[in-house]
Amino acid sequence: MMRQVWWVIIPALIILFGLLGYGLTTNPKHIPSPLIGKAFPALQGKDLNGNNVTLGVVQGKPMIVNVWASWCAACQSEHNVFLRGARRYGDSISLVAINYKDELVNAKRWLNRLGDPYQWSFHDLSGRAGIELGVYGVPETFFINKHGIIVAKISAPLTDKMFERGVTLMSAAE
C-alpha cells in the first residue's frame, strides 16, 4: 500500500518543484505583449516642436519606435545604441520616438545634451499614446516591419545586440 502511494507522490512533487522553479526563474515584470504580430496603430499628435505628426509606418519602410522620457535613467543608458543605430542604418529605417509623460523643456534639453537620433519625438504628455501601445514603463522599443506589423517589443534598455536582432526580425518578416 505505502509503495503505491510513493509512486504518485514522487512524480507529483517533481512536477510541483519543476513548476515552482520555472516560476522563480522567470521575470514577473516581463509581460509578453499581445501586440506582436498586430498592426501598429496610427496615432496622431504633436512632436516636440509642436508640429502635427502621425505615428505610423510611412512609405513601406521598417520603423523603430522608442519610448523614452528625460526622467528615465535607463533611457540614458540605451541612448547611445540609438545614436549608433541611426548612424549605421541612416535612411533605410525610420527611427522615431514617443516622449512619454515628459515636460517639453526637459525633453528638448535632454536631446540637446545627448544628441537626437530620432526623426521626431511624439509628445505624449498624458500617457494616452503609451496606453494605446500597451506601454507600462520606459524605456520600451517597438520594431515594426514595412507592412506595419509589430515584430518585436522590448521592455528594457536596448543593447546593440538587441537592436541588431530587432533589425533582422524587421527585415525577415516579408
Place this chain on the structure above:
Amino acid sequence: MRKLNNILVSILLLVTASLVVASNVNEDPLEREVLNIAEKLRCTVCQNQPVAESNSGLAKDMRNVIKEKLQQGKNEKEIMQYFVDRYGDYVLLAPPKSGNGVPLWILPPLLLLLAVIGAILVMKKRGEEKIITPPTPLSEADQERIRHARSAMDESGENE
C-alpha cells in the same frame, strides 16, 4: 438660563445642520463605475494591485481612459477587452475562463476532488484492515476445561 437655552439650541442646530449637509453628499455614479472596472484590472507596474487602488501614474492614466470610454458609451466588457488587447491577459486580476486561464480555474477543484477520492479510498482500506478477525473457535478439549473450571467456581461460590 435663557442664555444657556440659546446656546444649547444653536449647538443643536449646528449639529443637525451638519447631518443634513452630510447626507446630501452623494458620489458620482460614473466614478463608481470607473472604480468597479478598475478593480478588475491589474496595475501593470505594481504586479498585484488593482488599478482602482494604485497611486502609480499608469494606474491613474488607466482610470482616466476607463472614464473616457464610459463617457463614450462603451460597456465594461469592451473596456476590459481594450486593455487585454494592449496588455494581455496579465492585466486581468481574475484569469480568463478560456484559453490559457482554463487550467487555473479547473486544476484546484480537480486536485481537491482527487484528494477527497484518495482520502476516501485510503480510509476505506484502513477501516477494513482494522476489523478484528474473530479468534479461531476453541477446541472441544478447551471448552471442556472451561466448563470444568466454571462448575468448580460455582461450587466454591455457594460457600461464600
